[in-house]
Amino acid sequence: MKNYFKRLIFGPIDLIKGLIVTFRNLITPAITLQYPTQKQAMTQRYRGLIDLYPVKCIMCSQCVKICPTNCLALTHKEGPDKKKELESFKYKMELCCFCGLCAQVCPTAALYMNKIYEIATSNRKELEINLLNPDKYAEWAHPTVR
Ligand code: SF4
Ligand code: SF4
Structure with missing residues (x-):
C-alpha cells in the first residue's frame, strides 16, 4: 500500500523530469555535421600535411636534418642570376x-602543416608528394579545410 502511494506521487514527477530533458534537447541546436558534404574545420594547432611556401624557403635543410623519419628531401641548383634556387622538394x-619538428625548426616559416585530414588513398605512389607542385593536395583538400 505504501509503495502504491509512493509510485502515485513520484511517478508523475519522474515523467516530468524526462519530458524536460526531451524538450531541452528539442530546442538545442544540432551539433552533428552532415559528413561528407559538411566538414569539420580543424583547430589552429592541428597538424595536417606538410606544406611549403617555396618563395620563403632559403634551402637551409634544417627541416631535412631534424626529421626523425627521413621523409623530407630537397635539392637546389644555381639559378640564372647565380643564386641558389630550389630544384626539388620531396615529402x-x-x-x-x-611530429611537426620540421615546421618548428624552419627559420622562415616556409614549411608549415596544413589542415587537410582526409588523406586515405589506395595508390602508394600518391604518398610521395612534390612540395613544389601547387596542386599537390587538390584531390584531398576541401574548401573548408584547406
Ligand atoms: S612532421 Fe616533419 S619532421 Fe615530423 S616526421 Fe613529418 S616531415 Fe618529418
Ligand atoms: S627549414 Fe625551411 S627554409 Fe630551411 S630548407 Fe626547410 S623549408 Fe626551407
Whole structure:
C-alpha cells in the first residue's frame, strides 16, 4: 500500500523530469555535421600535411636534418642570376609521424602543416608528394579545410 502511494506521487514527477530533458534537447541546436558534404574545420594547432611556401624557403635543410623519419628531401641548383634556387622538394607522407619538428625548426616559416585530414588513398605512389607542385593536395583538400 505504501509503495502504491509512493509510485502515485513520484511517478508523475519522474515523467516530468524526462519530458524536460526531451524538450531541452528539442530546442538545442544540432551539433552533428552532415559528413561528407559538411566538414569539420580543424583547430589552429592541428597538424595536417606538410606544406611549403617555396618563395620563403632559403634551402637551409634544417627541416631535412631534424626529421626523425627521413621523409623530407630537397635539392637546389644555381639559378640564372647565380643564386641558389630550389630544384626539388620531396615529402614521403607514408613515413611522416606528424611530429611537426620540421615546421618548428624552419627559420622562415616556409614549411608549415596544413589542415587537410582526409588523406586515405589506395595508390602508394600518391604518398610521395612534390612540395613544389601547387596542386599537390587538390584531390584531398576541401574548401573548408584547406
Ligand atoms: S612532421 Fe615530423 S616526421 Fe613529418 S616531415 Fe616533419 S619532421 Fe618529418
Ligand atoms: S627549414 Fe625551411 S627554409 Fe630551411 S630548407 Fe626547410 S623549408 Fe626551407
